[in-house]
Each structure stands twice: as C-alpha cells, then as structure tokens.
Amino acid sequence: xxxxxxxxxxxxxxxxxxxxxxxxxxxxxxxxxxxxxxxxxxxxxxxxxxxxxxxxxxxxxxxxxxxxxxxxxxxxxxxxxxxxxxxxxxxxxxxxxxxxxxxxxxxxxxxxxxxxxxxxxxxxxxxxxxxxxxxxxxxxxxxxxxxxxxxxxxxxxxxxxxxxxxxxxxxxxxxxxxxxxxxxxxxxxxxxxxxxxxxxxxxxxxxxxxxxxxxxxxxxxxxxxxxxxxxxxxxxxxxxxxxxxxxxxxxxxxxxxxxxxxxxxxxxxxxxxxxxxxxxxxxxxxxxxxxxxxxxxxxxxxxxxxxxxxxxxxxxxxxxxxxxxxxxxxxxxxxxxxxxxxxxxxxxxxxxxxxxxxxxxxxxxxxxxxxxxxxxxxxxxxx
Amino acid sequence: xxxxxxxxxxxxxxxxxxxxxxxxxxxxxxxxxxxxxxxxxxxxxxxxxxxxxxxxxxxxxxxxxxxxxxxxxxxxxxxxxxxxxxxxxxxxxxxxxxxxxxxxxxxxxxxxxxxxxxxxxxxxxxxxxxxxxxxxxxxxxxxxxxxxxxxxxxxxxxxxxxxxxxxxxxxxxxxxxxxxxxxxxxxxxxxxxxxxxxxxxxxxxxxxxxxxxxxxxxxxxxxxxxxxxxxxxxxxxxxxxxxxxxxxxxxxxxxxxxxxxxxxxxxxxxxxxxxxxxxxxxxxxxxxxxxxxxxxxxxxxxxxxxxxxxxxxxxxxxxxxxxxxxxxxxxxxxxxxxxxxxxxxxxxxxxxxxxxxxxxxxxxxxxxxxxxxxxxxxxxxxxxxxxxxxxxxxxxxxxxxxxxxxxxxxxxxxxxxxxxxxxxxxxxxxxxxxxxxxxxxxxxxxxxxxxxxxxxx
Numbered sequence: 001x002x003x004x005x006x007x008x009x010x011x012x013x014x015x016x017x018x019x020x021x022x023x024x025x026x027x028x029x030x031x032x033x034x035x036x037x038x039x040x041x042x043x044x045x046x047x048x049x050x051x052x053x054x055x056x057x058x059x060x061x062x063x064x065x066x067x068x069x070x071x072x073x074x075x076x077x078x079x080x081x082x083x084x085x086x087x088x089x090x091x092x093x094x095x096x097x098x099x100x101x102x103x104x105x106x107x108x109x110x111x112x113x114x115x116x117x118x119x120x121x122x123x124x125x126x127x128x129x130x131x132x133x134x135x136x137x138x139x140x141x142x143x144x145x146x147x148x149x150x151x152x153x154x155x156x157x158x159x160x161x162x163x164x165x166x167x168x169x170x171x172x173x174x175x176x177x178x179x180x181x182x183x184x185x186x187x188x189x190x191x192x193x194x195x196x197x198x199x200x201x202x203x204x205x206x207x208x209x210x211x212x213x214x215x216x217x218x219x220x221x222x223x224x225x226x227x228x229x230x231x232x233x234x235x236x237x238x239x240x241x242x243x244x245x246x247x248x249x250x251x252x253x254x255x256x257x258x259x260x261x262x263x264x265x266x267x268x269x270x271x272x273x274x275x276x277x278x279x280x281x282x283x284x285x286x287x288x289x290x291x292x293x294x295x296x297x298x299x300x301x302x303x304x305x306x307x308x309x310x311x312x313x314x315x316x317x318x319x320x321x322x323x324x325x326x327x328x329x330x331x332x333x334x335x336x337x338x339x340x341x342x343x344x345x346x347x348x349x350x351x352x353x354x355x356x357x358x359x360x361x362x363x364x365x366x367x368x369x370x371x372x373x374x375x376x377x378x379x380x381x382x383x
Numbered sequence: 384x385x386x387x388x389x390x391x392x393x394x395x396x397x398x399x400x401x402x403x404x405x406x407x408x409x410x411x412x413x414x415x416x417x418x419x420x421x422x423x424x425x426x427x428x429x430x431x432x433x434x435x436x437x438x439x440x441x442x443x444x445x446x447x448x449x450x451x452x453x454x455x456x457x458x459x460x461x462x463x464x465x466x467x468x469x470x471x472x473x474x475x476x477x478x479x480x481x482x483x484x485x486x487x488x489x490x491x492x493x494x495x496x497x498x499x500x501x502x503x504x505x506x507x508x509x510x511x512x513x514x515x516x517x518x519x520x521x522x523x524x525x526x527x528x529x530x531x532x533x534x535x536x537x538x539x540x541x542x543x544x545x546x547x548x549x550x551x552x553x554x555x556x557x558x559x560x561x562x563x564x565x566x567x568x569x570x571x572x573x574x575x576x577x578x579x580x581x582x583x584x585x586x587x588x589x590x591x592x593x594x595x596x597x598x599x600x601x602x603x604x605x606x607x608x609x610x611x612x613x614x615x616x617x618x619x620x621x622x623x624x625x626x627x628x629x630x631x632x633x634x635x636x637x638x639x640x641x642x643x644x645x646x647x648x649x650x651x652x653x654x655x656x657x658x659x660x661x662x663x664x665x666x667x668x669x670x671x672x673x674x675x676x677x678x679x680x681x682x683x684x685x686x687x688x689x690x691x692x693x694x695x696x697x698x699x700x701x702x703x704x705x706x707x708x709x710x711x712x713x714x715x716x717x718x719x720x721x722x723x724x725x726x727x728x729x730x731x732x733x734x735x736x737x738x739x740x741x742x743x744x745x746x747x748x749x750x751x752x753x754x755x756x757x758x759x760x761x762x763x764x765x766x767x768x769x770x771x772x773x774x775x776x777x778x779x780x781x782x783x784x785x786x787x788x789x790x791x792x793x794x795x796x797x798x799x800x801x802x803x804x805x806x807x808x809x810x811x812x813x814x815x816x817x818x819x820x821x822x823x824x825x826x827x828x829x830x831x832x833x834x835x836x837x838x839x840x
Contacts, residue, residue: 007567010568010572017821018824022397061429066384074390074828077393077828083824094782094783095781095786175778178771178774178777
C-alpha cells in the first residue's frame with residue numbers, strides 16, 4: 001500500500017471516529033439502520049437525567065450553561081450507548097471489571113456482598129466491642145418495639161435475607177478470600193437474637209434449593225427463592241393475623257428471566273449474552289380468608305418479593321417503606337421523605353395488622369435505617 | 384474544555400477542522416483566533432476578558448519597545464510589562480497563599496480573599512513575558528498585527544497547558560506554514576497518541592495514586608501509589624503536550640517538543656533536560672543565564688540553581704510542598720555538580736537509572752501532597768510495613784490498573800520509536816494506532832470527567 005493511500009486512510013478513519021456522533025445523528029434521522037431509537041443500543045438500568053441548560057448571559061458568565069451542557073452532552077451524545085457497551089465489554093472481558101464484583105463464570109455480586117461476607121473492612125468486624133454493643137442495643141430496641149406493638153395488637157416480625165456469597169462461594173474473586181480473622185456482625189446478631197423476645201424469621205430456612213437460590217446473573221435472590229421466602233413468611237404471619245396463605249405449585253421454566261433474575265447481569269450492559277434457565281413457581285392462594293389486612297413493610301430491595309406476592313395475590317394492602325427514603329402507600333404512590341421520618345403519617349401507618357422489617361445479612365449495622373429507633377421513640381411519645 | 388472531553392472531541396474539534404480547512408489561507412489565522420477565544424471562554428467566561436486586556440496592554444508595550452531606542456525607556460517599559468504580567472499571575476495564583484501564611488503571624492489579620500485560579504494563567508504569563516523580553520532584547524521583531532499577536536498568545540492547542548512557545552519559534556509559521564498530508568497524518572497520529580496516554584494510562588494510574596495520597600495507607604501500597612503517581616504525572620502532562628503538538632501540526636504549526644523520555648535519565652541533571660523542556664529552557668534563558676548561569680563560580684552557580692528551581696517549584700503551585708519539590712531537585716543537582724556526580728557517572732547504567740528514578744519518585748510525593756506535613760507523613764508511612772501488605776495491595780488494585788502501570792512503565796522508554804522503525808509494513812502500526820484510538824474514545828465515553836493535572840498552573 002502506498003504511503004499516501006495509507007496516510008489518507010488513517011486520516012479518514014480518525015476523522016470518522018471523531019465525527020461518529022454527528023454521523024449517527026444524521027443516520028438516525030434518515031435511516032432505520034442505526035441510531036439512538038433503534039432499541040438494541042439502549043442501556044439497561046437507571047441513569048441521572050441531564051438537561052442542556054438555559055443559555056443566558058448570566059448563566060454563561062457563571063459557567064452554569066457550560067457545566068450543564070458538558071454533563072448533558074457527555075451523557076447523551078449520539079452513539080454513546082454503543083460506545084458504553086464497547087467500553088463495558090472491553091473491561092469485562094479483559095479485566096473482569098464491571099458494575100459490582102465480577103466473579104468467575106460471569107457471576108455478579110453487589111459490591112457489598114463479598115465485602116460483608118469476608119469482612120474486608122476492620123470497622124465491620126463482629127469481634128469489635130463497639131459493634132457488639134451496637135447490635136445489643138439494636139436487639140433491645142427490637143424487643144422493646146415488639147412489646148409496644150403487641151400492646152397495640154400489631155404483630156411485629158423481623159426477617160433477614162441472605163448474602164449471595166454464601167450460595168456462590170467458589171466464584172468469588174480470590175482477593176476477597178484472603179483470611180483476615182474477622183467475623184461478621186450478622187454472625188453475632190444471629191447468635192444473640194434468640195435471647196430476646198423478638199419474632200425473627202431467617203429466610204434461609206425456607207429455601208428448598210430445588211432451584212438455584214441465586215443465579216449468577218442476579219444481585220437478588222432468584223424468583224423461586226423469593227417466592228419460597230415470601231410464602232413461608234406469609235405462612236408465619238397467618239398464625240398471628242387473618243391473612244390468606246399462598247402455596248407454590250408447578251415450577252415453570254424459561255430462557256428469559258422472571259422479573260429480576262438478571263438484574264446484576266443487565267447492569268453490565270455488555271454484548272455478551274447469558275444462557276440460563278430461569279424458574280418460577282405457580283402461585284395459588286390457599287386457605288382464603290375474608291379479611292384483607294394491612295401490612296407495613298420496611299426494608300431494602302430484598303423484601304420486594306414479599307410485597308409482590310402480597311399484592312399480586314391480593315392478600316393484603318401494603319405500605320412499603322424503602323430503606324429510609326421513600327414510602328409507597330397502598331395505592332403505590334411514592335412519597336419521598338429522605339430520612340425525615342416525621343414527614344410520614346404515622347397514625348395512618350400504624351393502623352396496620354402487622355409490621356415486617358427486612359434486613360439483609362450484610363446491613364445489620366444499618367439498624368433498619370433508623371426505622372426501629374424512630375418507631376420506638378414515636379410510640380414512647382404517643383404513650 | 385479539556386482535550387479528553389466528549390464536548391471537545393466530538394463537537395469542538397470536528398467543527399474547528401471543518402472551518403479551518405474550508406477557509407482560504409489568509410483567513411485561517413483568524414479562524415484559529417476565533418475558535419481559540421471560544422475554547423478559552425468556554426472554561427473561563429469572565430477571565431477571557433482579562434486575557435484580552437493583557438494581550439492589548441502587552442501589544443501596546445511591545446509596540447513602544449520596538450519603536451524606542453532609548454535604553455532607559457525600554458527598561459522602564461519592560462519593567463511595566465513584567466510587573467503587569469507577573470502581577471496578574473501573583474494576584475490570581477499566589478495572593479491567597481501569601482495571605483494564609485501572613486495569618487500565621489500572631490496579631491495580624493487580613494481578610495481572606497476568594498480568588499479563583501484561571502486555567503492556563505501560568506503558561507500564558509510565561510509565554511507573554513518571553514515575547515516581551517525577546518522584543519526588548521531585539522531577538523524578535525514585534526508583531527504589528529494585533530490579531531496575529533493575539534493568535535500567538537491564545538492559540539488553543541497550547542494555551543492552557545503548554546508547551547510554552549517562543550514567538551521566534553513560530554513567527555514564520557504564522558504567515559507561511561505548509562499544510563500537508565504528511566502534517567495532518569502525523570498531527571492526528573500524535574494527537575491520538577497523546578489522548579491515549581492521558582485516558583488509558585494517566586487517568587487509570589490516577590485511581591491508584593488517589594487511593595494512597597491523603598489517606599492512612601502505609602507500606603507496600605504507598606510505594607505502589609507513589610509509583611503510580613510518577614507514571615500518572617508523566618503521561619498526563621506529556622499526553623497533553625502530544626495532543627497540543629499534534630493539533631499544531633494539523634494546523635501547520637511545529638511546536639517545540641516538551642518531553643524527551645525523562646524517565647530514562649541516569650542523573651537529575653539529565654532528567655531536567657528531558658522534562659518539561661519548554662519550561663526549563665524558559666527559566667534557563669530568562670532567569671538562569673541573566674543571573675550568570677554557571678559562569679561565575681561555584682557558589683553563584685549553586686545560588687542561581689536554587690533560585691531557578693525554587694521558582695520552578697512555585698510556578699507549579701502556590702504551596703510550600705511545591706517549593707520543597709523544587710528544592711529537592713536542587714539538593715541532587717548540587718550534589719551532582721561535585722564528587723557525587725563523578726560517582727553517578729561511574730555507576731552501572733541500571734543503578735544510575737534507579738538512583739535517578741527514586742529521587743524523582745520521592746520528589747513527586749512532595750508535589751502531589753496537599754501539605755508539606757502530608758508529604759512527610761506519606762514518606763514515613765512508606766516504611767511502615769505489615770504482614771498483610773501484599774493482601775491489601777491485591778485487594779485494592781485491579782487488573783486494569785496493573786496493566787496501566789505496566790504499559791506506563793514499558794513505554795516510558797523509547798520503545799515505540801524502536802518498534803516502529805523495525806516494522807516494515809507501516810500499515811500494521813496504523814491499524815494498531817486506530818484500534819488504540821477507538822479504545823481510547825470508548826474510554827472517554829465510559830469514564831467520568833477527568834481534568835488534566837497541569838492546567839491549573
């Protein structure tokens with residue numbers, strides 16, 4: 001190839017690369033081949049939204065316009081999604097880097113899962129006296145809350161959800177497994193919980209393991225594990241409040257995920273596809289009762305399987321407090337309160353048959369995001 | 384606007400190239416001036432007016448200098464220009480630092496000012512001062528066209544982070560430059576190499592150094608952190624210089640080289656001949672030599688070296704740690720002037736290299752720490768080892784970061800030049816280059832905002 005031709009080709013390719021957003025934009029307008037609206041390029045997950053910003057002299061002077069334009073453009077330029085996928089695929093394939101922790105066999109863990117399981121941070125050592133005191137105090141608060149709610153005729157139960165590492169240990173990257181002699185806060189919690197008057201449900205005891213408890217592709221427990229956990233918990237609730245129960249029937253299977261079985265994998269936004277078989281139980285309402293109770297549910301995303309079962313089978317109304325950030329009321333209307341518990345209508349929320357608090361084993365130290373402490377104080381004030 | 388941002392790469396650069404190449408030759412300088420003003424005002428919408436005023440005032444002073452033969456008046460004009468240009472630099476860059484140090488004196492209280500440091504002011508100041516001095520000395524003829532004069536000072540490729548270009552280096556090129564296929568090819572190649580250095584090596588090594596500087600880490604990870612910073616600063620700065628030189632080449636300009644593989648040096652003296660050459664030659668020509676250089680005895684030579692490197696240090700930043708960094712080099716430069724220099728020359732090349740590299744590496748610790756005490760604590764922590772150092776390192780550093788440091792280490796030596804000379808089919812190199820450019824752009828899209836280290840100087 002002559003030097004001249006080689007140089008021209010090189011220049012053209014580089015120019016093509018830097019003009020690619022403009023070319024994608026033009027193609028998007030005039031063809032159906034490529035472009036932002038063509039479905040395939042869409043990234044999965046949630047993203048902050050950016051606006052171009054208002055162009056005015058004052059906004060220009062303060063660099064406000066430039067800043068918002070920079071943000072808008074860097075998150076929205078045409079062809080960006082494809083470049084992001086290439087970026088993710090490159091890093092995933094070469095360095096096993098992605099969203100969360102990437103283990104062997106394309107196993108995805110939430111960042112906190114191996115950190116908790118292997119206690120990589122000294123401040124989370126369950127042997128530390130300060131941490132044990134925190135757990136002891138929290139358990140006492142749970143007991144106190146239980147007793148107060150009993151007086152009000154409200155059934156209170158706490159359930160814990162598992163850490164994925166326990167079920168997919170071998171796939172965790174080696175660097176987490178280096179022994180450091182620390183123990184988990186959850187281990188101390190589970191040793192002590194029976195010493196208190198607390199209704200406690202360990203969801204791990206409900207897993208039949210006939211199907212995977214976790215998929216390599218999911219951050220959360222599998223659909224079937226969620227269903228087993230929810231059905232068992234509802235069964236426990238039915239012993240204390242009038243609520244219909246659910247039995248799990250035939251297992252359906254599919255190559256497509258049921259609900260959020262691939263949430264961890266989806267967030268990688270790579271070109272590589274996963275070939276798994278996913279499972280879901282058929283749900284049947286058993287022992288239907290006429291009562292339609294109300295349940296106040298507080299916790300993280302791991303309790304949403306319970307909420308889903310309650311609502312889809314019309315077992316109860318649910319007021320769901322997600323962490324300490326948002327309340328989803330019975331009509332599923334989100335009320336954002338961002339930690340300001342006083343904003344919530346507690347008269348209404350305490351007009352409930354049961355209160356269920358979910359905590360993942362990894363976040364015991366979060367102390368239910370302040371929910372238990374707040375409710376204790378609130379009930380003390382109310383008398 | 385930084386060169387590694389998507390706004391620059393996908394909007395500003397393509398539009399600039401289009402307008403530049405469709406313009407007729409006489410108009411191209413004005414196109415460049417206009418886009419340079421837009422480029423700078425994007426990041427500094429207010430200070431751009433200060434720059435314009437400085438350009439006008441320096442133009443007036445230079446005109447008067449050029450038209451005057453009275454030595455006293457010329458000296459007075461030069462003083463005015465230097466006071467003005469360095470005064471602006473002092474105000475924006477050093478006044479806050481001076482006030483905060485005065486506050487340490489008991490009984491004195493001066494209101495603290497909230498002065499924002501405009502990007503590129505250090506480069507701009509030194510470039511305009513070099514011009515005025517060169518006009519004063521008669522080394523160059525003053526540029527009568529104020530727009531062309533503005534173009535020289537504000538040309539966007541080298542405006543915010545160098546290299547510092549002397550007017551005599553591009554005087555002829557402003558009116559008489561050749562735009563050729565070769566130039567565009569080499570320019571784009573150089574630009575993409577610089578971008579890759581910045582995005583694929585410097586920015587990733589920055590993640591490692593950020594883990595250690597300003598934190599409580601110690602032992603092995605601190606050594607790795609300082610090494611990562613040594614790689615980061617070189618690739619960040621030389622990457623930017625490559626991009627500036629590359630863009631200049633595309634437009635037909637030949638900017639001076641700024642780095643010549645400084646980390647192959649086997650002495651500190653050699654290091655400073657290879658690192659940030661446009662700055663070190665500036666200090667040589669406008670400070671060191673006027674002070675007498677090395678031609679007035681040992682003590683004066685040492686004095687001059689101390690002055691130059693103290694100024695070099697504080698040019699980089701308003702802080703005691705920068706001054707210490709500058710003086711750190713002086714210690715070894717002075718030692719190398721004496722018997723130690725003879726010893727270093729006789730050392731096996733590998734040992735001499737190790738000596739120089741470690742001195743430079745430790746120097747960067749002062750440079751990168753926010754305070755002097757922070758730097759000393761960092762160095763102290765480097766020698767506190769524990770049994771789980773290896774585990775800590777393994778836990779905190781990922782494969783991508785390791786590769787960035789490995790590649791950074793490999794290419795700090797002039798291997799690319801040697802490899803490219805040996806490859807017969809140059810199209811192979813071009814394909815590799817394009818692949819790396821694509822990966823770099825993909826990283827630009829995927830990575831978060833990352834400013835250059837130097838453009839606050």
